[in-house]
Amino acid sequence: MSSSSNINESSTEQNSATVLDGKALAKQIEQSLSQRVAAIKNKTGRTPSLATILVGADPASATYVRMKGNACTRVGMDSIKVEMASETTTEQLKAKIDELNSNPDVHGILLQHPVPSHIDERACFEQIDLAKDVDGVTCLGFGRMSMGETAFGSCTPQGIMHLLEHYGIELSGKQAVVVGRSPILGKPMAMMLLNANCTVTICHSKTEDLQAHIERADIVVGAVGVPELIKADWIKQGAVVVDAGFHPTDNGGVGDIELTGIESIASAYTPVPGGVGPMTINTLIRQTVEAAEKAAGL
Numbered sequence: 001m002s003s004s005s006n007i008n009e010s011s012t013e014q015n016s017a018t019v020l021d022g023k024a025l026a027k028q029i030e031q032s033l034s035q036r037v038a039a040i041k042n043k044t045g046r047t048p049s050l051a052t053i054l055v056g057a058d059p060a061s062a063t064y065v066r067m068k069g070n071a072c073t074r075v076g077m078d079s080i081k082v083e084m085a086s087e088t089t090t091e092q093l094k095a096k097i098d099e100l101n102s103n104p105d106v107h108g109i110l111l112q113h114p115v116p117s118h119i120d121e122r123a124c125f126e127q128i129d130l131a132k133d134v135d136g137v138t139c140l141g142f143g144r145m146s147m148g149e150t151a152f153g154s155c156t157p158q159g160i161m162h163l164l165e166h167y168g169i170e171l172s173g174k175q176a177v178v179v180g181r182s183p184i185l186g187k188p189m190a191m192m193l194l195n196a197n198c199t200v201t202i203c204h205s206k207t208e209d210l211q212a213h214i215e216r217a218d219i220v221v222g223a224v225g226v227p228e229l230i231k232a233d234w235i236k237q238g239a240v241v242v243d244a245g246f247h248p249t250d251n252g253g254v255g256d257i258e259l260t261g262i263e264s265i266a267s268a269y270t271p272v273p274g275g276v277g278p279m280t281i282n283t284l285i286r287q288t289v290e291a292a293e294k295a296a297g298l
């Protein structure tokens with residue numbers, strides 16, 4: 001972790017936690033991605049491309065897909081936007097994914113979650129070719145990542161791992177508590193922290209006495225989807241706090257963890273917004289560039 005540069009700083013400053021600034025890190029990584037994209041174009045004459053699939057008209061999903069397309073543009077990549085009607089069937093969606101799997105101009109495929117409830121989302125995720133699973137949503141990708149084999153990790157937890165690594169957060173031997181066990185976030189997060197030698201506890205909606213688990217955590221990851229469910233006064237002094245949640249409010253937004261006053265409790269924390277969110281999109285773009293490099297033999 002970055003240390004204080006002046007040992008005579010006031011006690012307030014000494015108690016101040018490191019802000020794990022995902023927005024700044026994502027911007028920095030984008031610069032190197034632009035160079036890698038240019039190198040792929042030079043070698044192959046092809047522009048790396050991410051296909052995004054949006055099914056239905058959910059406004060939040062449409063915004064996320066637009067943000068991902070904008071990030072592609074910023075690093076010089078193409079994005080192919082596939083928009084499908086809400087009535088799309090599982091078979092139609094799988095056929096579209098097959099088409100993108102066999103298109104050599106597509107290097108990565110993102111199926112925006114969630115799809116309408118009549119569609120078998122898991123079956124559609126599984127249809128994505130492993131080499132193009134840059135969002136890390138397939139069972140095979142998850143299994144390979146868990147076993148420490150080469151695979152694209154699920155973007156939000158993979159982005160969190162990058163952020164922790166960038167700030168030099170010590171993980172080995174630490175007690176990590178992940179609150180949430182979803183396939184795209186909590187479960188892969190727990191496996192990544194386990195692979196980094198944390199001792200991991202996974203909490204969920206049936207967990208008894210959540211507070212007691214949080215109180216002994218060196219690293220807390222909030223991935224619940226409930227505004228400020230995890231209270232600031234449950235956090236152990238000096239813990240590292242990672243908040244994946246974002247819930248818009250009149251004053252901007254809050255996460256899954258109560259962050260008011262966290263500067264004087266945590267040793268490091270992700271701000272909301274500007275922490276985990278930018279790293280998720282950045283990881284998607286980075287993994288698409290990696291897929292394009294592999295396809296180009298770079």
Ligand code: NAP
Pocket residue numbers: 156179180181182183184185186203204205206207210222223224225226229244245246256276277280281
């Ligand atoms: P999800 O699929 O709804 O899963 C939520 C998880 O939280 C479930 O495992 C659930 O337990 C658990 N949970 C719910 N209420 C709980 C409670 N009272 N106590 C303990 N555990 C509880 O959500 P998700 O997709 O993983 O997303 C989680 C959060 O991350 C949301 O705030 C979402 O907006 C955010 N997110 C952010 C990004 C990003 O890019 N920043 C990306 C994805 C998600 P059960 O399994 O028992 O139901």
